Amino acid sequence: MALPISDQAKWWGLSTLVFLLVLWLLGDVILPFIVGGAIAYFLDPIADRLERAGLSRVAATALISVAMLLVVVLLVLSVIPTLVSQLTALIDAAPTIFRQLHSFLLDHFPQLSDETSTARQTLLSIGDTIKERGGEVANTLLTSAYGVINAMIFMVVVPVVSFYLLLDWDPMVAKIDSWLPRDHAPTLRRLAREIDEVLAGFVRGQISVCLVLGTFYAVALAAVGLQFGLVVGAIAGAITFIPYVGALIGGALAIGLALFQFWGDWLSIGLVAGIFALGQFLEGNVITPRLVGGSVGLHPLWLLFALSAFGSIFGFVGMLVAVPVAAAIGVLARFGIRQYTSSRLYRGTHLLTPEDET
Secondary structure (H helix, E strand, C coil): CCCCHHHHHHHHHHHHHHHHHHHHHHHHHHHHHHHHHHHHHHHHHHHHHHHHCCCCHHHHHHHHHHHHHHHHHHHHHHHHHHHHHHHHHHHHHHHHHHHHHHHHHHHHCHHHHCCCCHHHHHHHHHHHHHHHHHHHHHHHHHHHHHHHHCHHHHHHHHHHHHHHHHHCHHHHHHHHHHCCCHHHHHHHHHHHHHHHHHHHHHHHHHHHHHHHHHHHHHHHHHHCCCCCHHHHHHHHHHCCCCCCHHHHHHHHHHHHHHHHHCCCCHHHHHHHHHHHHHHHHHHHHHHHHHHCCCCCCCCHHHHHHHHHHHHHHHHHHHHHHHHHHHHHHHHHHHHHHHHHHCCHHHHCCCCCCHHHHC
16 A cells, blocks of 8 residues: 555655755765766766677776776867966966956046046956956966865766766666655656656757867867967857856857957957857757757756756755756656646546636
């Protein structure tokens, strides 16, 4: 005999609270395990395909691990040093850029020369802050991530966790399936499949979109001669998964740098602006529809809310789990609405007639 609905709600609610409490208390401690689990989840379809091609699970996992190691080594040796050097140079150049902006504004808006002007005081305070904090900001941007997650532990634990989870992924899923309450197992399996479809359609696809757009922006901006084009493209691509934010920040940063570097050369400035316009056109009409699809069930506003809420409460770890949790909540919400619209609470005690519906 199944538990009463009130008891079921109590236990499921308690389980959710325990999950959130663990996430809040452990924080950065479980970060390598979350990242490792995410990597294993994303790579599991590849391992399954290799198994269907005739490889054993061990051989498939080993092959994927070696390939990923080669990719990481390639990034560390070629791309990352260039990104770090450009980021450092960009931050070091920030005071100079600000002084140029200050001179430009004074030349075109003489009223700012009034020392009592609020706008002038604001510009001076911003300049002082940049001069005082420039080095500190550069050091923070380059070292804070490593200081927070303890880089050595992170880089050792994540590959190990990913390898063993990928190796044992199917037995682990089967074990979890055996723990499902028997009365609700079919429904829970169906909901899990829907959540997996949303995550597969959005997260895996969105990572591909970020990589494609980041590469496009970086190569195109470097091709037109924009200084720091590689790092601007990387930044724009990395945050493309946040709706509208990636394009706005990347475009504003690139066009702002272009104005200082190419002032008077309106063709070059127009090319920089055109690169982001073309990137947005390709993203909206070609890349995202092909790689993500249009019916994954994650509205941009819901995604923004989830990232903001989980990031504020749980920090960086919260932002990592925000998308899968948002996907799960979205699937559960749609399931709840379907249950409600087919229940007597919605339909009432009599069958609806066309006259009732109008």
